[in-house]
Amino acid sequence: MKKINKLAVLFLGCLMLLGLTGCGGSSDGKTHLTFQIWDVAQRDGMQAVADAYTAQHPDVVIEVQVTSWSEYWTKLEASAISNQMPDIFWMHTNEILKYADYGMLADVTDLYADESATYYEDHFSEVSRSNSQGSDGRMYGVPKDKDTVCLVYNREMFDAAGVAYPDENWTWDDLIAASQQIYDATGKYGYMAYGDDQLGYWNFVYQNGGYILAEDNITGGFTQPATMEAMSVYIGFQKEDWCPDQNYFAETSPGTAFFSEQGAMFFEGNWNLLNEMLNYPDMQGKWDVAVLPKCPNPQSGDGRATISNGLSYATSARGKNREIALDVLRFFGSEEGQRIQGESGAAIPAYNGLEDTWIGVFDQFDFKLNVQKCVDMFEYGVQSVNNAYRSVWKSKVNDELLRIYSGKVSLEEGLAHMQEYVDTAALDD
Numbered sequence: 001m002k003k004i005n006k007l008a009v010l011f012l013g014c015l016m017l018l019g020l021t022g023c024g025g026s027s028d029g030k031t032h033l034t035f036q037i038w039d040v041a042q043r044d045g046m047q048a049v050a051d052a053y054t055a056q057h058p059d060v061v062i063e064v065q066v067t068s069w070s071e072y073w074t075k076l077e078a079s080a081i082s083n084q085m086p087d088i089f090w091m092h093t094n095e096i097l098k099y100a101d102y103g104m105l106a107d108v109t110d111l112y113a114d115e116s117a118t119y120y121e122d123h124f125s126e127v128s129r130s131n132s133q134g135s136d137g138r139m140y141g142v143p144k145d146k147d148t149v150c151l152v153y154n155r156e157m158f159d160a161a162g163v164a165y166p167d168e169n170w171t172w173d174d175l176i177a178a179s180q181q182i183y184d185a186t187g188k189y190g191y192m193a194y195g196d197d198q199l200g201y202w203n204f205v206y207q208n209g210g211y212i213l214a215e216d217n218i219t220g221g222f223t224q225p226a227t228m229e230a231m232s233v234y235i236g237f238q239k240e241d242w243c244p245d246q247n248y249f250a251e252t253s254p255g256t257a258f259f260s261e262q263g264a265m266f267f268e269g270n271w272n273l274l275n276e277m278l279n280y281p282d283m284q285g286k287w288d289v290a291v292l293p294k295c296p297n298p299q300s301g302d303g304r305a306t307i308s309n310g311l312s313y314a315t316s317a318r319g320k321n322r323e324i325a326l327d328v329l330r331f332f333g334s335e336e337g338q339r340i341q342g343e344s345g346a347a348i349p350a351y352n353g354l355e356d357t358w359i360g361v362f363d364q365f366d367f368k369l370n371v372q373k374c375v376d377m378f379e380y381g382v383q384s385v386n387n388a389y390r391s392v393w394k395s396k397v398n399d400e401l402l403r404i405y406s407g408k409v410s411l412e413e414g415l416a417h418m419q420e421y422v423d424t425a426a427l428d429d
Helices: 003-014 040-056 069-081 093-101 119-123 126-130 155-161 172-186 197-207 225-239 246-251 254-259 270-279 322-332 335-344 355-364 372-380 390-406 411-423
Strands: 031-037 060-066 088-091 149-154 189-191 263-269 287-290 306-308 312-314 381-383
Touching (some): 031 040, 031 069, 040 060, 040 322, 093 312, 093 390, 149 372, 155 172, 197 225, 197 263, 197 306, 254 263, 312 322, 322 335, 335 355, 355 372, 372 381
Parallel strands (some): 031 060, 189 263, 306 381
Antiparallel strands (some): 149 263, 149 287
16 A cells, blocks of 8 residues: 555544544633644744734634744654644645645635635735645635745856846857856856746746646646657756756755856845845845746747746644634634734735735845736746645655766757656556
8 A cells, every 4th residue: 555545544444533633722721722833934924824814813822833844744744644734834745745645635725705705816926726625626725925046146157158138038158158258258057948837848848838737737748849849858957067057056055156156147036035045145136036037939839938836834634623723724824813923024925915015025135126026927827737646756856867967868868757757656656
């Protein structure tokens, strides 16, 4: 029996026991709720949203708990098996199908039914809604935030090479030309093409009209011509002097290289920008952000795409404090709750129309990043790739990508293997 099925069986077995859950009432007469997240940089923002709720409900106490990314999922799976899940927790697109499809998450489709039958459609984008749904199309999370991938660049290196800063008209050709000019003028790397999916080749694939998953959300697209062409371009960057190879990235992340001024450009998620402004004060004024360069001759479409993802707030399907937790989620997904999140700088609110709350957080700096560009790209955002079997094929695909980079397999052979891993994942489940 595979891991996911074992998890489901154990979870369902636990439901037949006494239904033990996490924290509940205490000696002070209040209901104490646990709220688990994985990003310490968002702790204060999440506490601000929680405090706004408890200010209106003084009989409730919400404790924000932070763990690392890997520990988070280990603990959440263990708590699901023992029916002791946190009262409130973040859910990621990588995991939501597993937890939702096996009945571990509360169905929040009708959470706002008394307010509006179309609340989610009225206030959240299709991508945000899809990020919060199970395979049955029902809502198992309240959309929390949304994001895009942007181009981060070093202004001083561009100036030194006499290259104009990236703008909306930039294409892959401009990215390549600028990288070569910067390398020739400064000896520093140009665009650092990290072998990542969301922060790397996925963007190129969709810009060229290719895809990683077909419309059936089961079949892969790695052997589709537009995908193969985009992958060839992206993987081919490491052959250039201006781009580090993957051995370099095994020791040094693109962000680390960029902020130590070893390279001029990399792809970054907007969720990291505020932290980078705070953590690298000496770099303020030296760098900025732009929209992603577009494909110059896409096989279909207009050449523009950025991978867009987002988290959701969730609660257990059978938690002891389920009704109160659902009320908290209702507040977290309200305009007020989402505004507080945005103004805290935690993330771009998923709630449409509140993007400026996050943009305004950057006004605190003497040099303001052009983060409006991150918001502009929502117009052509592509939902982050995911299906119910991604946990089966993700590591295999990543390993095969490194085999292509290292020359152990040809591009065509490696992509054929990646296609097979995705197509057969359902059989291996």
